[in-house]
Amino acid sequence: xxxxxxxxxxxxxxxxxxxxxxxxxxxxxxxxxxxxxxxxxxxxxxxxxxxxxxxxxxxxxxxxxxxxxxxxxxxxxxxxxxxxxxxxxxxxxxxxxxxxxxxxxxxxxxxxxxxxxxxxxxxxxxxxxxxxxxxxxxxxxxxxxxxxxxxxxxxx
Amino acid sequence: xxxxxxxxxxxxxxxxxxxxxxxxxxxxxxxxxxxxxxxxxxxxxxxxxxxxxxxxxxxxxxxxxxxxxxxxxxxxxxxxxxxxxxxxxxxxxxxxxxxxxxxxxxxxxxxxxxxxxxxxxxxxxxxxxxxxxxxxxxxxxxxxxxxxxxxxxxxxxxxxxxxxxxxxxxxxxxxxxxxxxxxxxxxxxxxxxxxxxxxxxxxxxxxxxxxxxxxxxxxxxxxxxxxxxxxx
Numbered sequence: 001x002x003x004x005x006x007x008x009x010x011x012x013x014x015x016x017x018x019x020x021x022x023x024x025x026x027x028x029x030x031x032x033x034x035x036x037x038x039x040x041x042x043x044x045x046x047x048x049x050x051x052x053x054x055x056x057x058x059x060x061x062x063x064x065x066x067x068x069x070x071x072x073x074x075x076x077x078x079x080x081x082x083x084x085x086x087x088x089x090x091x092x093x094x095x096x097x098x099x100x101x102x103x104x105x106x107x108x109x110x111x112x113x114x115x116x117x118x119x120x121x122x123x124x125x126x127x128x129x130x131x132x133x134x135x136x137x138x139x140x141x142x143x144x145x146x147x148x149x150x151x152x153x154x155x156x
Numbered sequence: 157x158x159x160x161x162x163x164x165x166x167x168x169x170x171x172x173x174x175x176x177x178x179x180x181x182x183x184x185x186x187x188x189x190x191x192x193x194x195x196x197x198x199x200x201x202x203x204x205x206x207x208x209x210x211x212x213x214x215x216x217x218x219x220x221x222x223x224x225x226x227x228x229x230x231x232x233x234x235x236x237x238x239x240x241x242x243x244x245x246x247x248x249x250x251x252x253x254x255x256x257x258x259x260x261x262x263x264x265x266x267x268x269x270x271x272x273x274x275x276x277x278x279x280x281x282x283x284x285x286x287x288x289x290x291x292x293x294x295x296x297x298x299x300x301x302x303x304x305x306x307x308x309x310x311x312x313x314x315x316x317x318x319x320x321x322x323x324x325x326x327x328x329x330x331x332x333x334x335x336x337x338x339x340x341x342x343x344x345x346x347x348x349x350x351x352x353x354x355x356x357x358x359x360x361x362x363x364x365x366x367x368x369x370x371x372x373x374x375x376x377x378x379x380x381x382x383x384x385x386x387x388x
Contacts, residue, residue, distance in 0.1 A: 091238060093231035100229075102246045105238035106220065 010046050018051075026062075037071075045079070058088075060097075067101075200333075202341045206373045207381040209338045211283065211316045214385075216241050221282040224274075224308070226250045226289050228331055228345075236334045243282070248274060250289055250301075251329050251347070258348035267297035274304045281308045286317035287332050288379075290363075291351045298353070302363045311388040315367065319360060321378025324351040 005023060008014065012028035019035040027044040034041060036055040043049055047062030057073045060080035068074050070088040081098040091103050215221050221243040225233070229247045237245050253273065257266045284305050290298050305315055327350055333341040355363065360382065367384040374380055 091231075091234055093229050093234055095231065097229070097231075099247055100249065102244060103234055103238055104244040106242060106244065 007044075008047075043080070200341050200343050202335055202339050203375070204338050205340050205381060206338070207316055207371050207383040208334070208340060210371055211285075211314055211383055212241055212337050214314055215243060215283045218243075218282045220244070222246065222280065223283040223285065224248055224276065224281050225285045227285065227287045228252065228329075230331055230333055233332075233334050246276065246281070251292075254289075254292055255348045263294070263349075266293070267300045270297055270300045270304065274301075274308065276308045278307045279310045279313075281313060282310055283314040284309065284316070286315060288318040288320060288330060288351070290317060290355060291320045291353055292329075292349050293353060295353070298355075298363060306364070306366055306386065309367075309386040311386055313386045314370070315364075315384040315386075317382055317384070319355050319380045319382065320351055321354065321380075323354055326350060 005025060007025040008028045010027045014030045016032045018030060023040040024036055025042040025044055026047040029048040031050045034051050034053045038056050040057045041055040042059040043062040043064055045061045049064040051066045054069045056071050058068050058070050059075045060082055061077045063081045065083045067084045068086045073090040074086050074088040075092045076082055076097045076099060078094040078096040083100045085102045087104045089105055091105060093099055223243045224246045226248055228249045228251055234245060237243055257263050327347050328344040329347040331343040333343055335341050364384055368387055369382060370385040371383040
């Protein structure tokens with residue numbers, strides 16, 4: 001059976017708080033706060049949002065002014081526009097979109113650090129030679145050596 | 157440093173990040189791919205960048221680093237910097253601002269505009285990607301931006317900038333797409349401004365007085381890639 005998707009039409013204007021437990025598409029205008037903790041918010045091409053948004057995933061084809069927090073992903077499509085700060089583990093921004101603000105993809109419960117990333121690195125590197133791994137371990141955060149001169153460029 | 161020496165430590169440190177947008181081997185990771193028309197790819201040169209490699213390596217060594225990108229937002233760069241380098245990215249597209257001023261005929265006010273434009277706190281940023289912005293700025297605006305960048309950098313913070321060798325009437329900006337830790341793809345897009353300002357080394361030294369030049373690379377094209385670092 002086809003489940004009807006919730007949507008806010010082009011002519012609808014909402015001022016205030018919006019929350020729900022199903023996916024939502026907005027083609028109208030919403031000013032305030034939007035909370036769809038476990039669901040997907042889609043801001044359609046005609047959608048105009050001026051709000052703090054919290055959702056599982058946010059897809060932007062229209063205009064958003066405000067901060068976006070997603071537990072899974074923020075996806076700004078071509079012609080989509082976001083002015084605000086994004087916190088999400090995954091962010092996709094298409095060519096032709098507009099974005100101004102900050103993007104924080106670090107998981108709050110698992111901050112990315114050199115040590116953490118190097119841990120991942122070791123497992124990936126385990127297939128490679130011990131020799132190269134040894135040299136990497138010995139100099140985790142120091143300034144790496146650079147080639148002085150190549151065919152393409154030269155240190156000056 | 158020996159001529160021709162490979163940067164083994166560096167490639168070891170960052171090459172695992174792979175190409176932006178690539179799916180990890182287990183297939184469960186995120187995939188962020190910016191649409192890239194086949195026709196466009198053919199005219200997008202890829203250049204190696206030694207300073208980018210050092211820049212990324214040093215940023216990576218700073219846990220929870222915050223980076224400011226003064227260029228236009230590029231999805232694959234965000235994926236690379238956010239997911240692989242693990243930093244928070246502030247996108248402040250000054251090229252868009254510059255274009256707007258050029259179209260309105262107010263380029264002479266761009267310096268004043270910049271005074272209020274970047275509102276990040278002093279000593280709050282670990283790295284700044286300036287790309288080739290300074291090639292487009294008149295001396296007063298360049299001075300304002302350089303001062304802003306110097307202020308917002310934390311001690312040992314980094315700034316990467318490219319300086320062209322000659323002025324040009326070309327009405328294109330360049331998007332610098334990070335292909336991997338040592339390569340940038342140049343993607344051109346229309347601009348209202350031309351590359352008018354050529355900074356000599358003495359100009360650069362004067363403009364960025366207070367920052368150390370950590371690495372300078374001269375490309376065959378005459379472009380100078382310079383990695384600056386703020387001293388403690």
